[in-house]
Amino acid sequence: MEDWLLSPNQYSSLMVGARATLQLLAQAFVLGVVLSLIVGVGRLSERRWVRGVSFAFVELARGISSIILLFILVIAIPILLGDIFPWVRGQPVIVMASIALGINMGGYGAEIIRGSILSIPKGQTEATIALNLNPTQRLRYVVLPQAMRIILPPMGNLTIEILKGTALVSVAGGFDLMRATGNLESSMLAGGVIGVTVLYVNVLVIYFVMAQVINSLFRFGERALDKRFQQREGRAALPIATTHAAGS
Amino acid sequence: MADTTRTEPTAEEPDADGAPGDVVSFELAQHHKWYRRPDIVIPVVLVFLGLTLLAVADTPSARFRSEFTPPGDVSFSWSYFFHLVPQMLQGLFVTARATVLGFLIAASFGLVLALLRRSESRWVSYPAVAFIEFVRSTPILVQMFFAQVLVRATPAVSLNALVILFIVVGIHYATYASEAYRAGINSVPKGQWEAATALNLDPLTKWTRIIIPQAVPNVLPTLGNYLVAAFKDVPIGDAVLSTGGVLFMASTIRNVDFRPVEPYLLIGVGFLLVSLPAAWLVRRLEERIAYERD
Numbered sequence: 067m068e069d070w071l072l073s074p075n076q077y078s079s080l081m082v083g084a085r086a087t088l089q090l091l092a093q094a095f096v097l098g099v100v101l102s103l104i105v106g107v108g109r110l111s112e113r114r115w116v117r118g119v120s121f122a123f124v125e126l127a128r129g130i131s132s133i134i135l136l137f138i139l140v141i142a143i144p145i146l147l148g149d150i151f152p153w154v155r156g157q158p159v160i161v162m163a164s165i166a167l168g169i170n171m172g173g174y175g176a177e178i179i180r181g182s183i184l185s186i187p188k189g190q191t192e193a194t195i196a197l198n199l200n201p202t203q204r205l206r207y208v209v210l211p212q213a214m215r216i217i218l219p220p221m222g223n224l225t226i227e228i229l230k231g232t233a234l235v236s237v238a239g240g241f242d243l244m245r246a247t248g249n250l251e252s253s254m255l256a257g258g259v260i261g262v263t264v265l266y267v268n269v270l271v272i273y274f275v276m277a278q279v280i281n282s283l284f285r286f287g288e289r290a291l292d293k294r295f296q297q298r299e300g301r302a303a304l305p306i307a308t309t310h311a312a313g314s
Numbered sequence: 315m316a317d318t319t320r321t322e323p324t325a326e327e328p329d330a331d332g333a334p335g336d337v338v339s340f341e342l343a344q345h346h347k348w349y350r351r352p353d354i355v356i357p358v359v360l361v362f363l364g365l366t367l368l369a370v371a372d373t374p375s376a377r378f379r380s381e382f383t384p385p386g387d388v389s390f391s392w393s394y395f396f397h398l399v400p401q402m403l404q405g406l407f408v409t410a411r412a413t414v415l416g417f418l419i420a421a422s423f424g425l426v427l428a429l430l431r432r433s434e435s436r437w438v439s440y441p442a443v444a445f446i447e448f449v450r451s452t453p454i455l456v457q458m459f460f461a462q463v464l465v466r467a468t469p470a471v472s473l474n475a476l477v478i479l480f481i482v483v484g485i486h487y488a489t490y491a492s493e494a495y496r497a498g499i500n501s502v503p504k505g506q507w508e509a510a511t512a513l514n515l516d517p518l519t520k521w522t523r524i525i526i527p528q529a530v531p532n533v534l535p536t537l538g539n540y541l542v543a544a545f546k547d548v549p550i551g552d553a554v555l556s557t558g559g560v561l562f563m564a565s566t567i568r569n570v571d572f573r574p575v576e577p578y579l580l581i582g583v584g585f586l587l588v589s590l591p592a593a594w595l596v597r598r599l600e601e602r603i604a605y606e607r608d
Contacts, residue, residue: 129589131546133553134561134582141568142578146390226451233453237553244456251463263467266460270452277451 072268076250083246084272090164090232090242095225097168102175107205109180120176127173132166133234139166140238159240167235171228178220182213215291222284226277233273243269348531354602358534361595368407369414378405378558378566395576398567402577402584405563410588412479412557413545419484420544421537424491431496446489454486454547458554479551487544491537498533499525531603538596542589549585560585 072080108120127135139162148155154162186209194204236244247269254261348354378401430442449457461482465473473481502525510520552562564577 125590126586129586129593130582131549131585131589133550134578134585137561137564138578138582142575146575146579230451230453230455233455234550234553237455237550244453244459247456247459262463263460266456266463270448270456270460273452273456274448281451 070264070267072265076265079246079250080243080269080272083241083243084276086160086241086246087229087232087243088276090160090167090235090240091225091229093160093164094167094171094228094232097164098171098175098224098228101168101172102179105172105176106179106183109176110183124173124176127169128177132170132231133237135170136163136166136234136238139163139169140240159235159238163232163235163238163240167228167231170231171224174224174227175221178217178224179213182216183209185216186212215288215295218284218288218291222281225280225284229273229277229280243272347527348603349527351602354599357595358599365414368411369418371407371411378563378570390575394573395580398577398580399584401563401567402560402580405558405560405581406584406588408557409548409552409559410545412476412483412551412559413541413548416480416483416548417487417541417544419480420487420491420540423484423488425495427488427492428495428499431492432499446492449486449489454482455550455554457486458482458551462555475551475555476557479548479555479557483544483548483551486547487540490540490543494533494536494540495529497536498529501532502528535596535600535603538599539593542592542596545589545592546585 105120105123108116109124111117111120140159143162144154144157190208190212191204194208199207232242233244235242236248247265250265251262254265427442427446431439431446433439433442458478461478465471465478506524506528507520510524515524549559549561551557552559552565556562560581564574564581567577568574
């Protein structure tokens with residue numbers, strides 16, 4: 067058993083890396099969710115150009131390899147667009163990397179959101195029109211709350227895919243768990259290669275644990291949502307029953 | 315449509331003697347099985363042949379160099395961009411080939427994993443589930459590093475970087491493929507299993523004649539999606555194992571010419587030119603085959 071563990075010092079430097087990975091994931095997740103909402107709704111827009119732009123975004127974000135997208139954003143874009151948008155020039159790798167991962171997540175997330183909106187019965191939309199809600203209100207109060215139950219499970223899987231994608235950042239020169247591992251590896255190489263295998267086993271386990279935590283967070287969210295829906299259905303049953311009784 | 319009405323009634327001739335029977339057999343004739351429909355089978359076979367050709371072709375050398383001096387301080391030059399196209403194609407070829415070979419491992423090992431997972435003995439199915447879960451939720455990049463140091467640490471084994479890439483991509487996507495197989499097998503209605511048992515079919519006949527033909531319409535498009543996904547993950551091998559794919563090409567050129575913009579944008583475009591039509595083909599297959607599920 068001892069052979070499979072690292073020293074406390076090594077674990078603490080891995081934890082620094084893990085924290086950087088989680089921060090990167092959080093940034094990419096926020097951008098990804100925002101993009102998927104905008105683009106997912108945009109794909110169902112009534113305006114043709116909005117639909118076209120959203121479709122192009124989804125195809126590009128899903129068609130390109132995430133590592134190539136990462137390299138384009140970290141290396142090519144600051145040089146290419148540095149004159150037009152000076153902002154992109156001085157950005158640290160982590161910022162550009164989380165934008166790349168966010169774009170990647172947005173492409174897949176948009177399709178999840180589009181599918182979930184399409185799965186809401188048409189009567190719900192018709193009811194909002196009858197109630198004279200504007201499109202924003204329709205989305206905010208009627209469609210999305212119901213779509214959440216369909217969105218959450220695939221969104222959890224997607225978040226784990228993005229967590230796996232954060233490891234790529236180390237290759238492009240950003241700091242994360244994988245970069246911390248690489249630093250440890252180069253300092254360990256003097257001691258022989260067998261220790262390095264153990265190091266990577268430990269890193270794999272750390273990633274696995276992070277993925278399981280994300281998975282259970284999403285499961286927890288799903289259960290909370292289901293409970294809320296059941297309560298609401300229970301409450302709704304009462305007034306309908308009383309009006310029915312009053313009518314007869 | 316016309317030939318279905320002509321061929322099917324002859325097959326049904328012996329028991330279709332009345333008018334109502336004819337109507338029934340005519341309605342059944344509309345539904346050809348997926349493996350009897352040329353519009354599905356011919357493209358699938360063609361794609362398979364193309365992938366096989368790709369897999370057995372010679373590997374070009376992974377040496378990239380450019381004999382072009384790009385203009386000094388311009389941030390983007392179209393002539394340099396197009397000058398790099400042949401080398402990009404060479405890298406793309408290596409990437410595509412590694413994808414096909416890796417996915418061959420994935421498709422076969424995935425079936426083994428799916429069958430292990432279905433095993434009735436817990437001693438077999440639990441480890442299979444644990445393995446699938448573990449491999450699926452850890453990054454393929456870390457798995458590549460791990461495979462690399464593992465090969466280095468065992469002196470008895472010496473593997474080429476490309477072979478390590480095939481194996482890692484193969485095992486990683488085998489866990490995904492096993493889920494596709496599992497979903498496909500589970501989608502075959504329970505009545506079909508019971509009917510096979512009631513007819514006392516032996517396991518071989520049951521699997522080859524009843525279960526697999528009905529499971530394929532669900533499995534094939536999913537496997538196609540994972541093939542495209544694997545194609546997107548293979549460039550990671552260029553960064554970790556220095557296999558000569560597109561990303562390796564771009565970083566080599568960048569180190570030689572100190573011009574990073576064109577090679578990276580070019581591989582992005584080249585990549586889209588392969589993955590978008592591939593994804594579109596898979597979607598077409600999905601639509602064509604979809605009605606089988608009803």
